[in-house]
Amino acid sequence: MVTKRGKVVHTGGVSLPEGTIADIEDSYKYLGIPQANGNLEQATRKAATAKYLQRVRQVLRSQLNGKNKTRAINSYALPVIRYPAGIIRWPKEEIQTTDVKTRKLLTMHGGFHPKSSTLRLYASRKEGGRGLVSVEATIQDETSKMHEYIKLKAPTDSVLSECLRQWRAEDTVLEDRSSWEDKPLHWMSHRTITEVADINKSYQWLERAGLQDSTEALILAAQEQALSTRAIEAQIYHTRQDPRCRLCKEAPETIQHITAGCKMLAGKAYMERHNQVAGIIYRNMCAEYGLETPRSKWETPPKVVENERAKILWDFQIQTDRMVMANQPDIVVVDKEQRKAVTVVPVVIGALGAVTPKLEEWLQQIPGKTSDLLVQKSAVLGTAKILRRTLKLPGLCRETRHQREKSTAKVKRKYHSDYIQFRLFWNREEEDPKPHCVLGYETLANEAMKPAKLKRHLETKHKEYQGKPIGVFERKRDELKKHMMKETSQIPLSNDTVQRRMKAMAESVELQLVTRLRQSQFFSLELDESIDLGNEAHLLCFVRYIYAAGLHDEFLFCRSLPTNTTGEAIFHSLNDLIVKNNLDWSRCVGIAPTRAVAPSAAATHCCIHREQLALKKMPQCLKSVLDESVKIVNKIKAKPLNSRLFKAVCEEMGSEHTKLFHTEVRWLSGGKVLTRLFELRDEVMLFLHHSDELYDRMHDFHWLAKLAYLADIFSTLNTLNVALQGKTVTIFNVQDKIKATRLKMEFTVASFKQHLLDLHLQRGIYFPELDASFDWIRNPFGDKTHIEQFTSKLSPREVDSLTEFWFHIQPEHPQLAGSALKLLMPFPTTYNCEVGFSTLVGLKTKQLNWDSVEMDCWP
Structure with a gap:
C-alpha cells in the first residue's frame, strides 16, 4: 500500500482490516502524523x-x-x-x-x-x-x-x-x-x-x-x-579608473608590486621583512661558531662579532678596489680556522614563500644548518604584515568580534631582569608594570618597556653612565623601595622643565618644517592679521609646500606686530623669518607683499571675503526683512531672562529647537540665523507681545515669504562658503565651486522665467478672451454720467451684483435683459458637482455602503 501526503494512492492488493477507518477523501485530517x-x-x-x-x-x-x-x-x-x-x-x-x-x-x-x-x-x-x-x-x-x-x-x-x-x-x-x-x-x-x-x-x-x-x-x-588591489578594481571590477599604487603613485597596484616592488615600502617594510629572514640565518651561524647571539629576534644584530674561530659581519659595507653594484652583503663569514675561507651569504626567497633550488643549495653550503622552513615562515609572516598594513586589512576580509576585542585590548609588557643593563628597574606592580630609572628616578610608560626604547633612554639621558659595571646600578636598584618609586613618580615637573620641553619640541618641529621648505621646489604663504582682546595685533602665517609627492599645509609662525599693521610692517616681519632660515624668495609663488622680492609670486585675496562682500548687496525690500529679522533675534537674545522665557515657550510647544542664533561668525553667513528664525516663527510670534511693532511682521504672509526666500538663499550660499574652506584647497577648486553655483543660479532663473512664460501662454490657450461684442453685458453704459443717473435709483447691493442688475431692468427692457441673461446662465465650472461628490464620499464608506443614496443626497 502506497500513501502520498496521508492519502492512499495504491493498495497493491492488500485488504484493509475491519474497523473504523477514515474515508479516503477525509484523509487530509491526519496529515500531521508522519506516514x-x-x-x-x-x-x-x-x-x-x-x-x-x-x-x-x-x-x-x-x-x-x-x-x-x-x-x-x-x-x-x-x-x-x-x-x-x-x-x-x-x-x-x-x-x-x-x-x-x-x-x-x-x-x-x-x-x-x-x-x-x-x-x-x-x-x-x-x-x-x-x-x-x-x-x-x-x-x-x-x-x-x-x-x-x-x-x-x-x-x-x-x-x-x-x-x-x-x-x-x-x-x-x-x-x-x-x-x-x-x-x-x-x-x-x-x-x-x-x-x-x-x-x-x-x-x-x-x-x-x-x-x-x-x-x-x-x-x-x-x-x-x-x-582587492587598485589594479584589480580598475581592470576586473571596473570600480576604479586609476590603477596606480596608493603609496608610490607610479606602477599599477598589483600583489607583486605591493609585496616586492613599491619604492615607498622598500626603505622600511621590505627591509624589516628581509632582516627578519636574515636574522634567522645569522643566529644559527653564530650558534654554530659559539658566538654570542642576540637575545631576541627583534634586536638588531651587532655589525661585527668574532672569537678565535670566526668573525661574522652583519650588513657590513666592504671596501673594494673596483666599482661593484652591491658592496654591502647581508652576512659575511670569515672562518679563522681555515684562514682564507670567506663566505658571502645573500638571502633570497620569494615574497609569498616560493623556495627556489638556489636557496636550498645556499642553505646547505653555509654553516648553521638553517631550515628552509624557518626562512620561508618568516618571509610569509612578513609579507602578510605588509599586505595588512598596505591594504588596511584588520584580519582577512571581515573583522570579527574576537579580533576587535583582541586588537583593542591593551598589551601589558612584562619586566625582564636583563633590563637592569639599561639602568632601569620596575615599580613592582603586576597589573600595570612600568620601568623606573634608577639614575634619574623617572617612571616611564609601559609601552617604553622595549629593549630598543630602553637603550635609547640610556643613550640620550645618561650618556655619562655608559660603560660602567652593572653592579653599581644593581646596588641602586636594591636601595629603591616601592613607596619611594611611587613618591618620586608623583613629583610634578617644575615650570622651567615644562617650558624647556615645550621650547625643545617647538624648535624641533620648526627645524623639520624649515628643512622641508628648503627641499621644496615651490611654496606659497597665507597671511592674516587680527587684534585680540588686549588690543594686541598678531600676524599668522601658514605655508603650503611640496613633500613626498603631495601638497602639505603647515603652520609657519605667529608674531606680534609692535606698532601698526600696515603692509610694510607685515612684510618686514615675514622677511625676517625668510632671511633667518635661509629660504629663497624666488620659490615663493603665493602671496608676496612686494614684486621686488618675489617677482614670480602672485598676490591673491581671500575668496571667502569676496563671497561675503557679494552677499551685502540686495534689494531694499529684502534688506529691510533681513534687518527686522536681526532685530527680532536681538530682542530675544539681548537679555538672559528673555532667552530663558523663550526656551520655556519652545519646550511647552514641543519644538525641536529652543535657541536662536544671534551672532554672525566670521566664517558663517546669515543662513543659519534666518533658517532657525523661520523654523521657530510660531514660537516667536507667541513670545512677542501684541504691542510690539515687530509682532505684526510675524503675521504678514508676504514678509514671511521673503524671510523663507532669504533663509533658502543664504543656506545655499552658506554651503558654498563652507565648501571654500579647508586645507590643500587650490584656486581652481574655489573657482570651480563658485562657477558651479553661478551656473545653478542661472539655470534656476531661466527655469522660473520659462515656467512663467509657459503659464502665461497656456492660460491664453485654455482661457481665450470673450468676444468684445458682449462687453455691453458687463458694462452696459459707456458714459459715466448715464451710469450715475441710472444707478442713483438703485441700492448699493443691486449695483454690485451684475445678475440682479439685469433682473431689475427686465420689466423695462425685456429683450435686452433676456439676451444678457442667456449669457449669464451657463455654469463656468463644475464646482457644485465637486461638492456633491465630496458629500457622496462621506456617505459611501466601508461601514455604510448603501445600494442607493439618491434620497440621502437631497439637502
Whole structure:
C-alpha cells in the first residue's frame, strides 16, 4: 500500500482490516502524523546539518592554528554528516547549501577569502590547498563505499540483491568538480611556482609552519590575485579608473608590486621583512661558531662579532678596489680556522614563500644548518604584515568580534631582569608594570618597556653612565623601595622643565618644517592679521609646500606686530623669518607683499571675503526683512531672562529647537540665523507681545515669504562658503565651486522665467478672451454720467451684483435683459458637482455602503 501526503494512492492488493477507518477523501485530517519515510529522512538531514554547523563554529572559535582547525573540522564535525550519508538519500541542493554555509563561516572567522578559489580550499596541503573535506565529497565517498559493500554481499543475501537491483545511481552520483586550471588568476601563482621553484618546498609552510588560519587565507588569496588591489578594481571590477599604487603613485597596484616592488615600502617594510629572514640565518651561524647571539629576534644584530674561530659581519659595507653594484652583503663569514675561507651569504626567497633550488643549495653550503622552513615562515609572516598594513586589512576580509576585542585590548609588557643593563628597574606592580630609572628616578610608560626604547633612554639621558659595571646600578636598584618609586613618580615637573620641553619640541618641529621648505621646489604663504582682546595685533602665517609627492599645509609662525599693521610692517616681519632660515624668495609663488622680492609670486585675496562682500548687496525690500529679522533675534537674545522665557515657550510647544542664533561668525553667513528664525516663527510670534511693532511682521504672509526666500538663499550660499574652506584647497577648486553655483543660479532663473512664460501662454490657450461684442453685458453704459443717473435709483447691493442688475431692468427692457441673461446662465465650472461628490464620499464608506443614496443626497 502506497500513501502520498496521508492519502492512499495504491493498495497493491492488500485488504484493509475491519474497523473504523477514515474515508479516503477525509484523509487530509491526519496529515500531521508522519506516514512516509521521506519525513523521517528530512528530519534526520536537518538535525545532522545543524549539529555539523554547530561543531564547525566551535572549531573556528578555538585557538587552534590553521592546519589543526582544518583537521578538527574533518575529524570532529564531518562524522556527523558521514554517519547517515550511506543510509538516507541526500538531495544535491542541500549538500551544496551546506558547503556554502561552511565557507561563509570560514569567511566570518577570517579563515577564507570570499573571492579565493573554492577548489583550492578542498585540495590537499601538499598540493597547495587547505586540506578541507567538503560535505559533497564526504557523502559521495560514503555512498560509494555503501554501494561497493552491497555489491560484495549481494550474491549471498537476497535482500541486498534486491537493493542492488533497485539502486538509482542518478540520485547518488554527483557531478565532477571543474579543474583548478580553469581559473586564470587563481592558477597563475601555482603555475609560476611549478616552473621556477620546488613545488613541495614552496608549500611546506601550509603543512608544517603552524600559522593561523587568517594568515594562511591571506597568503593564498594574495597568490590567487583575490585581494582587492587598485589594479584589480580598475581592470576586473571596473570600480576604479586609476590603477596606480596608493603609496608610490607610479606602477599599477598589483600583489607583486605591493609585496616586492613599491619604492615607498622598500626603505622600511621590505627591509624589516628581509632582516627578519636574515636574522634567522645569522643566529644559527653564530650558534654554530659559539658566538654570542642576540637575545631576541627583534634586536638588531651587532655589525661585527668574532672569537678565535670566526668573525661574522652583519650588513657590513666592504671596501673594494673596483666599482661593484652591491658592496654591502647581508652576512659575511670569515672562518679563522681555515684562514682564507670567506663566505658571502645573500638571502633570497620569494615574497609569498616560493623556495627556489638556489636557496636550498645556499642553505646547505653555509654553516648553521638553517631550515628552509624557518626562512620561508618568516618571509610569509612578513609579507602578510605588509599586505595588512598596505591594504588596511584588520584580519582577512571581515573583522570579527574576537579580533576587535583582541586588537583593542591593551598589551601589558612584562619586566625582564636583563633590563637592569639599561639602568632601569620596575615599580613592582603586576597589573600595570612600568620601568623606573634608577639614575634619574623617572617612571616611564609601559609601552617604553622595549629593549630598543630602553637603550635609547640610556643613550640620550645618561650618556655619562655608559660603560660602567652593572653592579653599581644593581646596588641602586636594591636601595629603591616601592613607596619611594611611587613618591618620586608623583613629583610634578617644575615650570622651567615644562617650558624647556615645550621650547625643545617647538624648535624641533620648526627645524623639520624649515628643512622641508628648503627641499621644496615651490611654496606659497597665507597671511592674516587680527587684534585680540588686549588690543594686541598678531600676524599668522601658514605655508603650503611640496613633500613626498603631495601638497602639505603647515603652520609657519605667529608674531606680534609692535606698532601698526600696515603692509610694510607685515612684510618686514615675514622677511625676517625668510632671511633667518635661509629660504629663497624666488620659490615663493603665493602671496608676496612686494614684486621686488618675489617677482614670480602672485598676490591673491581671500575668496571667502569676496563671497561675503557679494552677499551685502540686495534689494531694499529684502534688506529691510533681513534687518527686522536681526532685530527680532536681538530682542530675544539681548537679555538672559528673555532667552530663558523663550526656551520655556519652545519646550511647552514641543519644538525641536529652543535657541536662536544671534551672532554672525566670521566664517558663517546669515543662513543659519534666518533658517532657525523661520523654523521657530510660531514660537516667536507667541513670545512677542501684541504691542510690539515687530509682532505684526510675524503675521504678514508676504514678509514671511521673503524671510523663507532669504533663509533658502543664504543656506545655499552658506554651503558654498563652507565648501571654500579647508586645507590643500587650490584656486581652481574655489573657482570651480563658485562657477558651479553661478551656473545653478542661472539655470534656476531661466527655469522660473520659462515656467512663467509657459503659464502665461497656456492660460491664453485654455482661457481665450470673450468676444468684445458682449462687453455691453458687463458694462452696459459707456458714459459715466448715464451710469450715475441710472444707478442713483438703485441700492448699493443691486449695483454690485451684475445678475440682479439685469433682473431689475427686465420689466423695462425685456429683450435686452433676456439676451444678457442667456449669457449669464451657463455654469463656468463644475464646482457644485465637486461638492456633491465630496458629500457622496462621506456617505459611501466601508461601514455604510448603501445600494442607493439618491434620497440621502437631497439637502
